[in-house]
Amino acid sequence: MAGDLRTLVAASVPPRRLEGVRARLAGALSSLPMLLRRTGADPAVVAGMREALSRRDWNALGGALARLRRSHPLDLGTILPASPTPQRLRAAEAIHRQSCAGCHDAPAADVALPASNLFEMARTMPAEEFAARLLNGVRGDTRSAHANPFGDPEIAALIAFYARGR
Numbered sequence: 001m002a003g004d005l006r007t008l009v010a011a012s013v014p015p016r017r018l019e020g021v022r023a024r025l026a027g028a029l030s031s032l033p034m035l036l037r038r039t040g041a042d043p044a045v046v047a048g049m050r051e052a053l054s055r056r057d058w059n060a061l062g063g064a065l066a067r068l069r070r071s072h073p074l075d076l077g078t079i080l081p082a083s084p085t086p087q088r089l090r091a092a093e094a095i096h097r098q099s100c101a102g103c104h105d106a107p108a109a110d111v112a113l114p115a116s117n118l119f120e121m122a123r124t125m126p127a128e129e130f131a132a133r134l135l136n137g138v139r140g141d142t143r144s145a146h147a148n149p150f151g152d153p154e155i156a157a158l159i160a161f162y163a164r165g166r
């Protein structure tokens with residue numbers, strides 16, 4: 001969500017893409033109360049975040065996201081430090097070729113939410129953000145028909161594979 005907010009604030013993003021990212025943020029905010037409740041936290045904070053999104057108060061939204069990141073840090077212990085074996089990387093390459101490349105290797109230019117090039121993403125954003133996007137993105141949607149099929153070892157292998165580039 002913080003990464004999407006950064007896209008909203010960026011100067012040179014096409015209007016259609018901006019709308020897509022805004023809609024994705026709004027969607028994320030609608031499942032956030034449930035996630036917070038699951039951790040025993042008070043979901044009341046989300047109402048203020050929704051208001052901030054609708055009045056485009058990026059400082060308020062960014063501040064709330066930063067507080068949530070501090071109170072609910074993303075534990076990537078089993079995912080990021082892994083130095084994957086050659087077998088893992090080959091497995092990730094096979095996953096990419098069979099299940100991801102078709103959509104992600106040649107993203108459509110002017111769509112609201114393109115299937116971004118995953119090597120490019122791994123190269124241009126902090127590892128933590130790419131991991132978070134992979135954890136959320138691979139969950140899939142009605143278009144991708146993926147239902148969170150990967151465990152930490154596969155996610156770790158994919159991150160290492162994309163980070164190496166072509």
Ligand code: HEC
Pocket residue numbers: 024095096099100101102103104113114115116118133134135136137138143144158
């Ligand atoms: C049928 C097409 C399709 C397939 C197959 C597919 N994706 Fe996607 N993916 C998309 C689209 C479209 C989006 C953008 C929609 C969105 O972000 O809500 C997306 C979003 C993502 C995101 C989030 C990107 C972001 O900007 O945050 C990640 C990460 C991702 N996909 C990884 C994968 C991986 C890894 C695979 C293979 C295991 C895969 N996807 C397979 C279409 C696909």
